Amino acid sequence: MTIKENHLYIGSFKASDLAKRYGTPVIIYDEEEIKKQIEAFIKYFKSNKYQTHIVYASKAYLSPYICQLIDDYQMEIDVVSLGDLYLVESSGFPLSKVLFHGNNKSLAELEYAVSHKVGILVVDNYDELMTIMELAEKYQTVVNTMFRINPGIEASTHEYIQTSLLSSKFGESIFDEETIDKVMKLYEKNHLVHLLGFHAHIGSQIVSEKPFIASAKTLIEFTKKIQDQYNYKLSAVNLGGGFGIKYLDSDEECDLSHTLPKMIESIDELINEYELSISDIYIEPGRSIVGKAGFTLYQAGIIKRTYGGKNFLFVDGGMTDNIRPALYQAKYTVKIVDKMEDEPILKVDVVGKCCESGDIVSKDVMIPMVSKGDYVGVFVTGAYGYAMASNYNGALKPPVIFVSNDKIKVVSRKESVKDLMKLY
């Protein structure tokens, strides 16, 4: 993105021209930024001792087009539902390169995954493992799994995106020896369902290497302990995602060129120290691949100054295309895209059009003089925005376009009012 004569440009397109062409709200991805992030992961998460796997966590943003992009880089994808599996498969992405997550996968989802030979099932609990074993027997097929553990590491981030506290709903705690023992006894006896290794995802928006290294240490120590105790050879470790990005100028972000080599260095040392023959290390970045590349354009309605003295700038979207502010008080950088260099003079809450006071785009934003009809740009909306979009209050999902220098691809069209009647 660049600024020329007070206007914001995405690739070679003026943002406000894109708004006029595609309507608002519109979600725009800068494809070059996605590629830059992917290439950074590939460059810095590399070892000559084991195979590194960068698995795109598609919950951040999923479409057939992103699947093709991920496939171009020969990466893997992680998904969390039958719907995800179906979309990924329909895009032509090989299910053999898919990791299937979820803390409460249904029988139908597991059956689909087993019968369609999904690459790796990440098992959440004992009960799920039993079901997978029954399905492996039914289809007489080998199923590769990882087992999700909870290492009890606190990532200092919002409680809704912490996933590894002792009271978290995901996986089984490494301290719950009885459950782990039951799980391992199932694996020991079963010749169709293989345990490749353990998985942990400790949370999101992590900006320093320390929690990742702490998680790697716990996972590798645990791998050693289980391998010795059950004489079960484990070949993989999966450290999950969570690499933090900058939403506001004041935010810190995870420096991939520093964090990833530090992680590799520690993993190398730990594997050496414990004399493990680990052949595969996985990470699952989502937000850090698509977050910064995404940008949402709205059109301004009025500025309302309330009797209580608060200023609201109304825009024509909101929690229906980005629920993060309502869900976890997320904040964003907001600019008037044709007044990029104008002096900010007014503090406003930028809010949407839903019948909810929590329908906020960003709070306490300084903006220049704005007129009804101006285009309002919200930066860094590429992760967990469109992915969580809804039809609340009859909102239509916005179109998603990818810009790559001077090329535009409409990845998904704008929803129509007729689409809203599809289910009835």
Ligand SMILES: Cc1ncc(COP(=O)(O)O)c(C=O)c1O
């Ligand atoms: C298991 C797992 N892996 C990866 C991710 C991706 O996290 P992020 O988008 O913060 O990289 C998540 C996010 O919730 C997750 O639950």
